[in-house]
Amino acid sequence: MNEKIPANSVGLVTPQIAKCDTPFTFANGAVLGSYELVFETYGELNSAGDNAVLICHALSGSHHAAGFHASDDRRPGWWDLAIGPGKPIDTERLFVVCSNNLGCCDGSSGPITINLDTGKPWAGQFPQPQVQDWVRSQKWLAEHLGISRWAAVMGGSLGGMQALQWAIDFPDWVEHCVALAAAPGLTAQNIAFNEIARHAILSDPDWHKGDYLAAGALPTRGVALARMVGHLTYMSADGMSDRFGRELREGSFSPDDNAEWVFQVESYLRHQGSRFSTQFDANTYVLMTRALDLFDLAAEYGADLTAALSNAQANFLVASFSSDWRFPPQRSIEIRDALMGAGKSVTYANIDTDNGHDGFLLPNPYYEQLLGEWMRRVGPS
């Protein structure tokens, strides 16, 4: 193993692909004749099959949750902080599965994969997935892998919402459920930010009504702007002040200096936007933000969240991050209170941090220790 790879990393990992030939019917009625899910696993499934943990990814996340694809990768998977030998989700004990959601652009069937009926990429024609569709497709994947019950289903942000949906839709499949920086549904403000992101993409001249691949174009300006707006909502004002302040990246304010100035925060946002715009598919971003907008745990239960959660059998860990204003602590508290009202076993922590919504992805001693201690109850003792 490459010596740059830390000892507590899962190391080099290889994505796998599972193909389902049974037609899949989406919640909105659309049907896929077959589909593929790309996924990674870390650790070993034990013979009793009671140590499997499912990780659900967030809006722009992927199946690559931990480890490295190549020894010269600059960065590990998105939740490497939490997954690995001796880490909170301990791969010496647990078998960890993370799959790319249906409709995404990292290898699972989605807008950039080929529609077998037309021989062309799905582009804007891929069905609109919802969180419950992802849950059902992951259940198929679990069965395909010989798993009959998850010791835990967990995730942050949209991934946390998906974990909650799992606990509601398949109660006897989910023994423990972890929802970090999540919400029971999106607020008008959340939907508004998503709409700004979509508007940025849809108004890009290179959008071509979603058929940009056929037109040989990419709406990178729109996607970059969408990402800049999104990224802003992941950070807190205090965190940004600490990190960027009013520092300049280029130029100066001096009247003698004719050069234009660029603030550090401008440079950072431009970089984030530009990097994302060449890596993430525009149609996928539209589908994912709409899936978020549609998410509402209580919708089918007369807007009663307690009723929605009453059939769940899982033990829950709910955590919020103090400076998160995308899904603020109050949203986690709604989930917590509904769980307690339904008589469920629940632990709740509000992690004090300046990291905002991104808190669940970033180092924090309290967060990591709490998650690690709680995870000891997951899987065989």
Add this chain to the structure above:
Amino acid sequence: MNRLDLNTVLGWITPGSRVLDLGCGDGAFLARLRDERNASGVGVDIDPDNLIASVSKGLDVIQEDINDGLHCFTTKGFDVVVLAHALQELTHPHIALERMVDIGDEAIVSFPNFGHWLCRVHLGLKGSMPMSRAMPRHWYDTPNIHFCTVKDFESLCSDLDIDIIERATIAGPAQRLLGRWLPNLFATSAIYRIRRAGT
């Protein structure tokens, strides 16, 4: 809560009860309840270290300020609600007591008795706020903002329509009987089982 308090409270809790422990600290009490009384419990604490300690004991714990977080618990969600030696730290002890007897079929409350003769002597003769091993902080930096006496507590319960089911007192070794007969003067702390009147 010291061992004596703990043993008294443990003895009052019916095996198999569902218990809410307000200000659960490191969870030691809830863990004993689970192991010795087969009770299931939920702790509430604001301190991250206490949360980690409680979670590491396998307990369910809610990070919340008990001063303003009790609204989240549903009425009659627990058999017993415990508030051990924290009543005097609350901003609105009377509101908390009312919530406790609504949330639980019963509540158990313990507090240091400010009517103890040593406190009275200290205040009476020295003319300054009492300090002792049990109350080591100065008046201006103590978390104990609402000290009360045994008599004060019982009269508050009566005002709030709360019934006292049982009382236990803790007193120094030489004053155990006196503590029982004249608790307001000789009990260093008192423990009460209370419930909403007429339930």
